[in-house]
Amino acid sequence: MSEDKKTLFINGKEVEFTDEINLLEVIRKNGFNVPTFCYRPDLKPFGACRMCVVEIEGRGIQTSCTMPPEAGLKIQTNTEKTRRIRKTVLELLLANHDRECTSCDKSGNCELQKYAEEYGVRQIRYAKKKEYAEIDDYNPSIVRDPNKCILCGACVRACEEFQGHAVLGFANRGSKTVVQPIAGKKLCEVDCVYCGQCQAVCPTGALTIKSSVERAWGEITNKNKKVVAQIAPAVRVALGEMFNLEPGENSIGKINTALREIGFDMVFDTNFSADLTIMEEGTEFLERLQTNRDLPMFTSCCPAWVRYLENLHPDMLKHLSTCKSPQSMFSPVLKEVLPVKFPDYNRENLVVVSIMPCTAKKAEAVRFEFSKNNILDTDIVLTTKELGRMIKEAGIDFNRLEVSKPDSPFGEYTGAGTIFGASGGVAEAAVRTAYEVATGKALDNIDIKELRGVHNRCRDVEFNINGSKVIVRVVSTLKEAEKSIQEIKAGNAKFHMLEVMACPGGCVNGGGQPKSCDSSLIKEKRAEGLYKDDKSLPFRKSHENPDIKKLYEEFLEKPGSHKAHEMLHTSYTDRLKGSYKDFS
Secondary structure: OOOOOOEEEEOOEEEEOOOOOOHHHHHHHOOOOOOOOOOOOOOOOOOOOOOOEEEEOOOEEEEOOOOOOOOOOEEEOOOHHHHHHHHHHHHHHHHOOOOOHHHOOOOOOOHHHHHHHHOOOOOOOOOOOOOOOOOEOOOOOEEEOHHHOOOOOHHHHHHHHHHOOOOEEEEOOHHHOEEEEHHHOOHHHOOOOOOOHHHHHOOOOOEEEOOOHHHHHHHHOOOOOEEEEEEOHHHHHOHHHHHOOOOOOOOHHHHHHHHHHHOOOEEEEOHHHHHHHHHHHHHHHHHHHHHOOOOOEEOOOOHHHHHHHHHHOHHHHHHEOOEOOHHHHHHHHHHHHHHHHOOOOOOOOEEEEEEEOOOHHHHHHOOHHHEEOOEEOOOEEEEHHHHHHHHHHOOOOHHHOOOOOOOOOOOOOOHHHHHHHOOOHHHHHHHHHHHHHHHOOOOOOOOOHHHOOOOOOEEEEEEEEOOEEEEEEEEEOHHHHHHHHHHHHOOOOOOOEEEEEOOOOOHHHOOOOOOOOOOOOHHHHHHHHHHHHHHHOOOOOHHHOHHHHHHHHHHHOOOOOHHHHHHHEOOOOOHHHOOOOOOO
16 A cells, blocks of 8 residues: 555455545545435434445454445445345335336336336335325425335434425434424425425435426426426526436427427527526615615525515515516516507417426415516426436437527526526526626626636625725525524624525535436536626626516517516515415
């Protein structure tokens, strides 16, 4: 062993290690595979499932996810003992598992199913002990099926480590142990914000996205309906993973074509309304700066963040921008403008389907604030994964599709709109426009890299606007946002704008995206794809978008106008009062 290198041995092969936190990372880095249910690179090691056991000379059986690497260790990953332990674990899990795999939403993408196949588990030697438990599907975003839970604890840790409050937790002891919301309540009865990170890390079908696929097919096949789609920024750099494309590869042109082949009448890009959001939010931010009113201003694009404030900090709602999210801006624009442009479209026959990387968008869509005359602005929300499923159901060969552009009259969008999908993107887009509107001067460099970073969960960047110091803070995860809230309440906050995205890394890592639990670099590659798209576009600032200018000229007058406020702004609710209900 070289003195200037740290090495250990895996299955007889000498390998080098550096700063890996555990043996499992070293093993995977060097091309060996050890199965695990409970380990996720972005979460703290837990060692609950015992699937990642290895045999170490002189130390016996150890869980590789909890043991740090040491020089000289001799590790065997595939011995008779390790295989026997893993197979026994699988049998015990399957004994108490609802094994109706063909009707499970995770079928074909379930880690328990995968490992049972790999380890040749054909018979279960243990008797089933658990009683059937009620399925919780009473909210618009997430389905919780306790009968498929394997007690790995990944969801519990994701909720606590990412969002900072224990919506899910372990209850009871021994063979009666379960994972559930507090006091056995339903998710809709506790402070769940529907971010979907719990189901994203779940290795089985215990937590899944509440599907709207059949509703979407029903509208598409209804000849009396006009069905249009809007596609969020982060979808374009993730959907391709479901068709063996690399993470971060921009497939928006193929997505546009796929939606038309599925049967959508028109296809639009939510990047357009991200630009629209910047026009309204930038105007609002500058007005608050000038009047020193309700600062810092919070961004309002993330529905999980909005719900978090409504549930836990209603006294902070005055800081929240009154702007709707890009989804909830675009839908009323479509329902008001398309009937004017196209005689065969009207509010009653027009169905708006949004394709989002986010499960919380499903809950946002059914808010009463985002409806008119009891007709929802956004009729259906499909996640990235649900769209992928529809493309497969339709028998479309995604990789062979030609590329196409979105439809008019909202076909143009800017790079500022596309970067909304990454943490820091909303703030960067806002600064690009607010700075130029306020100063009348062009930014020296519109690539504000200090605001970027999917792994850094809090960063402050200072700008000089007309001689005044303006500090913009970017955070991802609600746990990090809570620290900023406490700074404000203590009177110590020095920042003027706070961008919050509930999912670590932003929408590129949203709860509705395809997941790869083996790599924490996936979200980084997706973000890189968005910034690459930004650089390739002819317009990179929202106020330069010609279709945005036309919308204001024809319908909205100017940013911040009375008409704009009626259609594009909203108010929020103190949910602690307990009287709020939505369409769900």
